[in-house]
Amino acid sequence: MGGLLQEVALAGDDIPWLEGQREKGRELFLAQGLPTAKTEAWKYTRPRDLMTEDFILTGTDEDESHEEEHCNYHQGECRCGHHHESQKALSFPSYEIRFENGIMQAIDFELPKGVTIKPLIEAIYEEDAVKSYLGKEIDMAHYPFAALNTAYMEEGVYIAVERDVSLTKPIAIINHTHACRQNLMAHLRNLIILERGAQATIIENFNYSGNEKSRYFNNIVNEIYIGRGACLRHYKLQDEAYKAVHIALSRVKVRENGFYESFCLQKGANLARNESKISLKEEQAEAFVNAAYMINGWATVDTTTDIEHLSAHSKSHQLVKGVVGGNAKGVFQGKIHIAPNAVKTEGSQLHKALLLSDEAEIDCKPELEIYADDVKCSHGAASGELDKEQLFYMRSRGIGEEEAKQILIDAYLTEVINTISNEDVKNWFSDSANINTGEEKC
Amino acid sequence: MSNTPLLEIEDLSARVKDKEIIKGFNLTINEGEVHAIMGPNGAGKSTLSYVLCGKSGYEVTSGHVRFKGKDLLSMSVEERAREGLFLIMQYPVEIPGVAVTTFLKHAVNAQRKYHNQPELDTMDFMKLLREEGRKLGISADMLKRPINVGFSGGEKKRLETLQLTILKPQFAILDEADSGLDIDALKVVSEGINAERNEHNAMLVITHYQRLLNDIVPDFVHVYADGHIVKSGGKELAAEIEKNGYAEFTKEK
Numbered sequence: 001m002g003g004l005l006q007e008v009a010l011a012g013d014d015i016p017w018l019e020g021q022r023e024k025g026r027e028l029f030l031a032q033g034l035p036t037a038k039t040e041a042w043k044y045t046r047p048r049d050l051m052t053e054d055f056i057l058t059g060t061d062e063d064e065s066h067e068e069e070h071c072n073y074h075q076g077e078c079r080c081g082h083h084h085e086s087q088k089a090l091s092f093p094s095y096e097i098r099f100e101n102g103i104m105q106a107i108d109f110e111l112p113k114g115v116t117i118k119p120l121i122e123a124i125y126e127e128d129a130v131k132s133y134l135g136k137e138i139d140m141a142h143y144p145f146a147a148l149n150t151a152y153m154e155e156g157v158y159i160a161v162e163r164d165v166s167l168t169k170p171i172a173i174i175n176h177t178h179a180c181r182q183n184l185m186a187h188l189r190n191l192i193i194l195e196r197g198a199q200a201t202i203i204e205n206f207n208y209s210g211n212e213k214s215r216y217f218n219n220i221v222n223e224i225y226i227g228r229g230a231c232l233r234h235y236k237l238q239d240e241a242y243k244a245v246h247i248a249l250s251r252v253k254v255r256e257n258g259f260y261e262s263f264c265l266q267k268g269a270n271l272a273r274n275e276s277k278i279s280l281k282e283e284q285a286e287a288f289v290n291a292a293y294m295i296n297g298w299a300t301v302d303t304t305t306d307i308e309h310l311s312a313h314s315k316s317h318q319l320v321k322g323v324v325g326g327n328a329k330g331v332f333q334g335k336i337h338i339a340p341n342a343v344k345t346e347g348s349q350l351h352k353a354l355l356l357s358d359e360a361e362i363d364c365k366p367e368l369e370i371y372a373d374d375v376k377c378s379h380g381a382a383s384g385e386l387d388k389e390q391l392f393y394m395r396s397r398g399i400g401e402e403e404a405k406q407i408l409i410d411a412y413l414t415e416v417i418n419t420i421s422n423e424d425v426k427n428w429f430s431d432s433a434n435i436n437t438g439e440e441k442c
Numbered sequence: 443m444s445n446t447p448l449l450e451i452e453d454l455s456a457r458v459k460d461k462e463i464i465k466g467f468n469l470t471i472n473e474g475e476v477h478a479i480m481g482p483n484g485a486g487k488s489t490l491s492y493v494l495c496g497k498s499g500y501e502v503t504s505g506h507v508r509f510k511g512k513d514l515l516s517m518s519v520e521e522r523a524r525e526g527l528f529l530i531m532q533y534p535v536e537i538p539g540v541a542v543t544t545f546l547k548h549a550v551n552a553q554r555k556y557h558n559q560p561e562l563d564t565m566d567f568m569k570l571l572r573e574e575g576r577k578l579g580i581s582a583d584m585l586k587r588p589i590n591v592g593f594s595g596g597e598k599k600r601l602e603t604l605q606l607t608i609l610k611p612q613f614a615i616l617d618e619a620d621s622g623l624d625i626d627a628l629k630v631v632s633e634g635i636n637a638e639r640n641e642h643n644a645m646l647v648i649t650h651y652q653r654l655l656n657d658i659v660p661d662f663v664h665v666y667a668d669g670h671i672v673k674s675g676g677k678e679l680a681a682e683i684e685k686n687g688y689a690e691f692t693k694e695k
């Protein structure tokens with residue numbers, strides 16, 4: 001048994017609507033297959049390395065990553081499947097939800113009133129709301145990986161914040177891959193619902209321990225619903241192992257006066273795409289969709305956004321900055337769609353990249369579809385190299401060349417990291433934004 | 443005082459792109475000495491400072507430079523700085539996003555590490571920086587700003603001087619440290635520089651005006667024209683140039 005689409009027993013097979021969605025996912029994934037060079041949406045980011053037949057779904061019998069003898073990398077201290085103390089944990093208090101190799105761990109904190117957090121599969125059984133949200137906004141016919149994700153829909157977290165409830169601490173979703181075993185794949189589905197006036201901060205952190213060269217595949221779909229006047233701050237650090245494949249889609253729907261702020265820093269994986277499809281459904285809905293990437297070696301890292309302005313007075317702002325070294329490739333595709341009735345909307349988009357080597361590559365595709373009059377819309381792109389005069393100035397004061405480059409890279413990314421409104425999170429990202437410009441990853 | 447000259451430049455020639463700018467330049471500077479170089483615009487004074495600091499784009503076509511007896515030209519830019527070479531640049535570089543304090547802390551610690559000294563404690567360093575800054579009329583606010591970004595001409599020169607007083611190089615080249623400074627600032631800056639003078643270090647002061655040399659009194663003054671030194675003398679030479687200009691040195695052109 002192998003390949004991306006496998007016959008496995010999933011929990012919840014007694015629920016017809018869930019089985020129906022999974023079946024649809026299988027069908028639509030089979031109908032599309034993996035994107036090829038001819039697939040417009042994936043033309044810069046070929047999902048290489050997924051063609052093989054040897055993937056093992058996490059949590060199945062073939063996944064033995066929880067068995068101690070397979071963990072050669074932790075000198076017998078393996079705690080696979082248990083709470084794992086990662087050094088990459090957050091530096092500030094949070095409600096921490098842990099996934100180990102794609103399996104959600106038991107929650108060990110008290111939930112504030114008005115907040116529900118539980119494994120998705122439990123929510124499917126227990127929460128009436130789930131059925132009316134889950135999968136509703138996912139266009140599986142055009143998102144092959146979302147279709148694949150739906151075929152396996154089971155693991156993931158359900159987060160719901162009730163009307164007017166504000167969470168003081170961020171919710172952190174730590175996705176830790178214990179890379180003890182090759183070729184694991186995980187399909188995570190998170191459903192996040194903020195009711196009217198609710199406020200929350202969610203941090204996704206994808207990290208790993210064990211062999212940095214192990215190959216695994218994480219395929220994530222977040223479905224995010226932001227109610228009237230609700231506010232979600234959504235931050236993500238993608239720091240997967242060098243040979244990992246990471247594909248994520250956040251499908252976000254923002255209602256009247258709702259506010260969505262996101263920032264995603266990608267610095268790991270061999271092949272990664274972080275995609276946001278955001279619908280500003282009603283008036284005054286607003287989104288900040290910022291991102292950064294710092295890549296090296298042979299990685300291809302993709303940031304794709306698609307923001308639909310469907311109503312008047314909606315606003316979106318995007319700033320994406322990348323630093324690309326070695327033979328790596330950075331991809332940015334940004335689409336702003338303004339519907340005919342969405343007058344007096346504002347959409348801005350700016351992509352900037354710093355190329356550290358002659359072999360580094362940037363592909364940038366901005367796309368504006370404007371069907372309304374009286375809108376403010378702008379986009380821009382720029383790429384450049386480290387400034388030689390600045391490097392000389394720093395070195396002439398005794399700072400080593402690599403250190404000088406790192407200082408300039410940090411300064412370059414500071415602009416976009418500063419868009420993060422939560423101070424703790426901002427500092428955490430500043431500390432995380434550290435790449436080695438000298439040594440190349442393999 | 444050491445017997446080895448601090449800096450020996452021997453028959454140095456260098457070019458930028460295809461243009462020969464330094465042509466057979468000779469100069470020896472010993473510890474404790476201050477030399478001044480004066481010369482017309484475009485003579486190659488800044489080029490000389492850049493060549494000494496190792497900036498890329500300048501090709502040395504002949505000659506040798508020894509710094510404390512070591513071959514300077516084979517060292518990297520940062521090695522030269524760590525060995526004690528410093529340049530107050532005529533046009534200091536702006537670096538958006540990098541605060542003065544961050545930058546200087548990296549510089550100080552990089553140099554300390556090279557000399558096997560422990561890193562400076564951040565609090566101590568900040569205190570030192572604020573104190574030295576105050577002497578040069580640099581406010582704590584300015585120290586938080588990105589290096590040179592939006593600084594006025596005079597402020598940039600003060601900041602260069604601050605770096606000199608913090609890094610305490612054994613050999614400093616001052617490339618028009620006085621340009622852009624108002625009368626009061628000129629005083630403050632030259633006092634700051636004078637305070638760094640001692641019998642173990644040396645300076646090469648590049649200037650167009652005698653005024654700076656009234657404050658930072660040189661032991662030797664050299665006239666630099668057409669790629670090399672055409673006349674050397676004491677500080678009276680500066681007064682002569684102030685009066686007569688460079689016509690007599692450049693008339694062969």
Ligand SMILES: Nc1ncnc2c1ncn2[C@@H]1O[C@H](COP(=O)(O)OP(=O)(O)OP(=O)(O)O)[C@@H](O)[C@H]1O
Pocket residue numbers: 458459461463481482483484485486487488489490532
């Ligand atoms: N990168 C370059 N490309 C072309 N020409 C250059 C370059 N750098 C310097 N030059 C030329 O070399 C000559 C010497 O320049 P340099 O800046 O060293 O003069 P300077 O003596 O410092 O003059 P000033 O007194 O005006 O500062 C000038 O003619 C200048 O135009």
Ligand SMILES: [Mg+2]
Pocket residue numbers: 487488489532617
């Ligand atoms: Mg000059």
